[in-house]
Amino acid sequence: MTAERINQIFREKGLSLGSVESFTGGSFASEITSVSGASHFFKGAYVTYATEEKHRLLGISWDTIDKYGVVSQEVAGEMAGHGKFLLNVDVCVSFTGNAGPEAMENKPVGEIYIGIAFRDMVQVFAYNLNGSRKEIQKQAINIAYEILEKILVKN
8 A cells, every 4th residue: 555545545535634643753644745646635734742732732631641641542533533623634544652662651662553533433543563663653654554545445
């Protein structure tokens, strides 16, 4: 799966896309916008690497952060849902996790969550990935492409 295929699907479906990224640092948005024609469907992104910016910019509740940590299914879901609203898009993908090199919030390196907000639902997918920091980031982006294709092709 590639950014080119995502471009094709979103353009064919007439849907808009946005992203809210943490450990991927904007790499998803960068890959999507590297393809000609992305301006027809990609509206924007938030890169909220710091915990306080997840709260301040996205409105992620401190209660959720305190209870589950930023590396969690719950935060990934709120990131995708709030991002969909804030970016005014049909689909929003979120990334939160630990790409390393050390454990964070007692969560191992490679524990990541990808949230997808589409229509009136938010789905969160959990993975435990292996590799270097860059490899984990790239794997997560590729997984997001696959999830987006599956969701959009069947809907």
